[in-house]
Amino acid sequence: MLLTGLFCGILLGFVMQRGRFCITGAFRDLYVTKSNKMFVALLIAITVQSVGFFILKEVGWLNIEPVKNFEFVAVMVGSFLFGIGIIYAGGCATGTWYRAAEGLIGSWVALFMYMLFSAMMRTGPLGEFNQTLRSVKVDERNIYESVGISAWWLVALLTLITGYLVYKHLAKPQAKVATLKPKKTGLAHILFEKRWHPFVSATLIGLIALAAWPLSVATGRIGGLGITTPSANIMQFLITNEVKFINWGVFLVLGIFIGSFIAAKGSNEFRLRLPDTQTMIRSTFGGSLMGIGASLAGGCSIGNALVATAYFSWQGWVSLPLMVLGTWFAAYFTIIRPQQLKAVTA
Structure with missing residues (x-):
């Protein structure tokens, strides 16, 4: 059953790489x-998952409550720091995994540091700092439980807002984009050559x-997609050789790397690129x-921004x-700021 994580990760990595789905962007x-x-x-990705998630709960195929106490101080501080980090790293957690599979050495460096510090925050020297901030919490979990309404009201609201924004985008006149003559045909052209629309990628x-x-x-x-804990688990396994760190999530992130590599090689986008010192x-x-x-x-931009929101x-x-x-x-x-300084000195 763990191999389903690998399969899921391969699909996710392939779609994100070919769709250039970048949450940082x-x-x-x-x-x-x-x-x-x-x-x-x-x-769109949040909405599709949300509708499906509550349908599965409604029919009894997913009898879980993937929520916990709201550790509001740690969540607020951590989310802001994570947002800063993904700009400097050049990609979010998942983006770093799939860009590493494209051959970007800078992403390899960012990925290693991400895994290392995630592990340090769990069982390493930063663990006490992590636990101290996360100990401040309130017993407020789901928004719909706090407000006292059915989750379907929020699902409907999210669907309406997303649908309206999608309609506004699709209703705009689309600029013609020059395309090169296809070198591949059929399914190979669609998978490895054709430009994917962001909304199609998001639905997938x-x-x-x-x-x-x-x-x-x-x-x-108990959980859906997640990148941070599995990434930390890989680092902890490599250090301790304890198999307890190997679970479905580890196979997921390894699958993301494999799927992204397949997509990058198939579309001729893989090449080793050594960045400058800065x-x-x-x-x-x-x-x-x-x-x-x-x-x-x-959680990262996947665990929190994509999954927990759903x-x-x-x-x-x-x-x-x-x-x-x-x-x-x-x-x-x-x-x-650099652009403003450049404009002043120009």
Whole structure:
């Protein structure tokens, strides 16, 4: 059954790499380019998963409560730090995994630091700091339970908002994009050559995220897609050689790497790229912040922004805007401010 995690990860890695599905870009573009296209794509993935999740619960195929006490201090601090980290690292947790599979050495550095600091925040020297912040919590879990309404009201609201935003985008006149003559035909062209629309990629990711729930629960792991804990588990296994760290989530993230590598090789996008010193330093710093932030927040941009939002936990919907604010904060100092200084000196 653990191999279903590998299969799920391969699908997710393939779709994210070919669809160029970048959550960091979705957050950053809201501020830097004033575009919300990728953020709407994220909402599509959340909505698809949310509808499916509550249907599975309604029919009794998913009898779980994947929520816990709201550790609000750790979630707020960690989410903001994580948002800063993904800008410096050049990608979120999943984005770092799939970019590493494309041959980006900078992403390898960020990934190693992310895994290392995630492990340190659990059982290493930063564990006490992690537990101290996470000990501040309230017994408020799901938003719909706190408000006293059915979860379906929130599902309906999310679906309406997402549908409206999708309609607005699709109703806009689409600019013609020059395309090269296809070198592949049939399915190979669609899988490895054709440009994927972000909304199509998001729908597929939402379905994969939904499938992850019953597949993961069947192995005794209560949760859907998750990147931070499995990444830390890999590091802890390599250090301790204890098989207790190997579970469905570990196979998931390894599958993401494999699926991304297959997609990158098939589309001729794989090549080893050695970054300059500044990028290496940024990747090291960003990966470290990602590990610290995601551990404090109880999840990364997948665990919190994609999964926890789908079942309307406070953790997910508080974490999401703070991740966005973190990316904006970092984008100002790495993108906006340098451009302003360049314009002044030009």
